[in-house]
Amino acid sequence: MHARLKPIVKWLALALAAAFSGGTMLTMAAYLYLAPLLPEAETYRYVQLETPLRIYTADGRLIDEIGNRRNPVEFEEIPQVLTNALIATEDVRFYSHPGVDVQSLMRGFYGFLTGQGLGGGSTISMQLANNLSFDSDNVYLRKFKEIPFALQIQRELTREEILTLYMNTIYFGAGADGIGAAAYVYYGKEASELTLAEAAMMISLLPCPSTCNPLANPERAISRRETRLKNMLKENMITEAEFNAANSAPVTALRRNRNIAVPAPYVAEMVRQTLYEQFAEGTYSRGFEVTTSIDGDKQLAANRALVSGLERYYDRRHGYRGTNTNYPPESADPRTVWMGHLATIPT
DSSP states (O other): OHHHHHHHHHHHHHHHHHHHHHHHHHHHHHHHHHGGGSOOHHHHHTOOOOBOEEEEOTTSOEEEEESOBOOOOOGGGSOHHHHHHHHHHHOTTTTTSSSOOHHHHHHHHHHHHHTOOOOOOOOHHHHHHHHHSOTTSOHHHHHHHHHHHHHHHHHHSOHHHHHHHHHHHSBOSTTBBSHHHHHHHHHSSOGGGOOHHHHHHHHHTTTOTTTSSTTTOHHHHHHHHHHHHHHHHHTTSSOHHHHHHHHTOOOOOOOOOOOOSSOOHHHHHHHHHHHHHHHGGGGGTBOOEEEOSOOHHHHHHHHHHHHHHIIIIIHHHHSOOOGGGTSOOTTSOHHHHHHHHHHTSOO
16 A cells, blocks of 8 residues: 555655746746836835825915825824734734735635635735836736735835835725825824724725725725724734724714815816926826915905805895796696786787
């Protein structure tokens, strides 16, 4: 029996060795090919984050903000509960792997083969690599490119720099790029002020920010928040009491509009058109801040005068006054009345 098994075991061992060697050689070849194409560390350590066009009055009050909102934050402004929620959900071995988690990749590959939802296997560094580039590639080619880029990112940046860059570049839905803008849009506060329940809700948005957010689907958002809290509890990042308190917290997210101090849409549009002629789509993402010659107090007075004039004069003279002044009273037969009106019209 053993004699029969020996050749089989030998061939299996050779096959595994060949597969391992082939995989290693393929990985090395891919890395050598892609390495020269990867960006230098300085290009993403100090990446120019897309920020919207902001237009101000002469005295510094906001007239309008055009483009996705983004308020970049420093690592010290990111609460621990937020980074814990991210790590517990997306990359539990963030502080121990070199940028690529082989175990997670194998789990994701197995889930793909079996049709089970076991996650995609991307680490935080791989997701950051994707955020910084490769947006137009197909999913398999993108994943292939993410690996060497993630390894490079984690070699050249500290964990704190990676988390900060990730939090500033990820899209949270509702027109909010980065956690600084998202904290204000959903909760009207600074990122550093987010509670455990709010932080878990923010992280629950990442795979599907447009359809999973608490504004679009509160019930689904609560369920996803609970999953993130359970992940944190499993990793001993929170206590049972903290889990229960956060899990039972009501959804307080509301969409906050931009802090427009002096509405002047025609002025804002003139500025936008002027910049667009020169910078095209860059108008909305390069962080231009335009100070106009508009006096804030005078513009507000003009706005009030316009509204007052429309209400007091134009609307009272020309505005619609309801059905009672245009149709016959209910006591009369409408058909008889209208036929009477028609009879007076010359034919």
